Amino acid sequence: MKPQATTGDDPRPLPPSGAIGYQQGMSSLIDLYAQRVASGEITVDPAQEAVLPEFERIRAELAKPVKKGFFRKAPPPPKGLYLWGGVGRGKSMLMDLFVDQLDVPARRVHFHAFMQEIHTAMHQARQDGIEDSLAPVAEKVAKEVKVLAFDEMQITDITDAMIVGRLFQILFDAGVVVVTTSNRVPDDLYKNGLNRQLFLPFIDILKDKMCVWELVSPNDYRQNRLQGEEVYFTPIDEASRQKIREVWEHLSGGPAQPLILKVKGREVEIPQFRNGVARATFYDLCGKMLGAGDYLALAETVKVLILEDIPRLGRSNFNEAKRFVTLIDALYEAGTRLVCSAADQPESLYIEGEGVFEFERTASRLREMQSASWGKDG
Missing domain, CATH: 3.40.50 (Rossmann fold)
Structure with a gap:
């Protein structure tokens, strides 16, 4: 089946842990993947090769110099990528390859850990008397990174489910590009969850701002x-x-x-x-x-x-x-x-x-x- 592109968890500040990189003059991801296959570091997988152009599309767009000028409007950010499929198919390896070659501020983090940090920062904002605690937290993340690369997006907690829609909308509006792996197709996120109807707009946001791609590989x-x-x-x-x-x-x-x-x-x-x-x-x-x-x-x-x-x-x-x-x-x-x-x-x-x-x-x-x-x- 051809992959289908769809349009349409403490008062500490958010740490910069993960992959922050500013590497210049990198080869394309397709070339680097081929080099690793040739060296025996990885085994060639047609399903992995098929999605590499999507990663390269994002990397190349982000690598373009931004033309400065008083009347120049910044170009829209590239669509992100939602890569889903079974466990052990190489999604994390591809994500590592992608993040390592970025020359813009990027953060690689497990989705569950990221949401824990968001809740912690929101709690601190409320302690500081900020009524709308989500907005400043999301805006701070948007100032720190150009790319958020998530491992294993999954929503099982109602507290996550009730804020991700607005959180991601703020991030997308600020030009943050999101790339994520998941074991579930977007439509199955928070499946059978409490008050799921309130969560459904988030799925629409994902489909609009990210290319949805299934990594179909027989190899685990x-x-x-x-x-x-x-x-x-x-x-x-x-x-x-x-x-x-x-x-x-x-x-x-x-x-x-x-x-x-x-x-x-x-x-x-x-x-x-x-x-x-x-x-x-x-x-x-x-x-x-x-x-x-x-x-x-x-x-x-x-x-x-x-x-x-x-x-x-x-x-x-x-x-x-x-x-x-x-x-x-x-x-x-x-x-x-x-x-x-x-x-x-x-x-x-x-x-x-x-x-x-x-x-x-x-x-x-x-x-x-x-x-x-x-x-x-x-």
């Missing part, structure tokens, strides 16, 4: 990276820690930032997150007062969880063990891939105390989740 590169690879490491020693580090570096592809999940007014921090991959220790997730809602939010947000240092479980850490069971259930039901290090094999993790019988299901799930073919594909 993230899954392939784990294909045949060990994902459960035991015992916990320097060798297993090194293997976990290698998996993290391979999957994340760069420096990470914390991921803050907002669940029923609380904040849950995941220490490291990048490219859909989260990394945390057992005590980060199970040693704190977290529950099913927190784990469900995590499982819905990340594609792979790297969980380190799972201890033996029993009477001495019964509450942590219960949380671990709940965490694994949430990951399993969501189809989230799990890479972990543990004190022993799944069947030997919990061998005494109340809860041993119930843990048999968890051990079985841990075994099943080690299969290279297991996990979600979209």
Whole structure:
């Protein structure tokens, strides 16, 4: 099917983290992609090649010098790009390629993290007595960047759903170009959400300001990276820690930032997150007062969880063990891939105390989740 172009989460300031670049004299993205294929850095994929002209269109338009003059009107910004498709198809890799070659101020950020920052900045604006808290926050973002490059646009929170329309309209009116990846077609964003009719104008804005392109590829590169690879490491020693580090570096592809999940007014921090991959220790997730809602939010947000240092479980850490069971259930039901290090094999993790019988299901799930073919594909 031919891709179709459619027209029609604290008082801190928004940080400039991510990709800010001003590189000059770059080759076209099409040439750079071909160079990486030739060097063996990536494998050629016709679906990826097909969308490269869209990225190049935006890059080239933004690279044109702006003619100055009292009566000259700035040219309209190029249409952005909404690139959607299954997990592991190379959307993030293409986004990285694009952002790295921009010579205008750009920010590369996970959409969920960006919206958390917007809410935090709005809260501070209200604390400062600003009645319309969204306008100055959006205007500040627009002054800082020319391009916003989002990873994994998804709307699951009603507080996000109620402000994104106006937020993006302000950004677009200010000339900000938005490029985003998503696992969902725009029409499926916030699907079945509360008061969704109030959200629908945002979908129209996206279609008007961005080219909508489906990346249709049979290849799941993230899954392939784990294909045949060990994902459960035991015992916990320097060798297993090194293997976990290698998996993290391979999957994340760069420096990470914390991921803050907002669940029923609380904040849950995941220490490291990048490219859909989260990394945390057992005590980060199970040693704190977290529950099913927190784990469900995590499982819905990340594609792979790297969980380190799972201890033996029993009477001495019964509450942590219960949380671990709940965490694994949430990951399993969501189809989230799990890479972990543990004190022993799944069947030997919990061998005494109340809860041993119930843990048999968890051990079985841990075994099943080690299969290279297991996990979600979209």
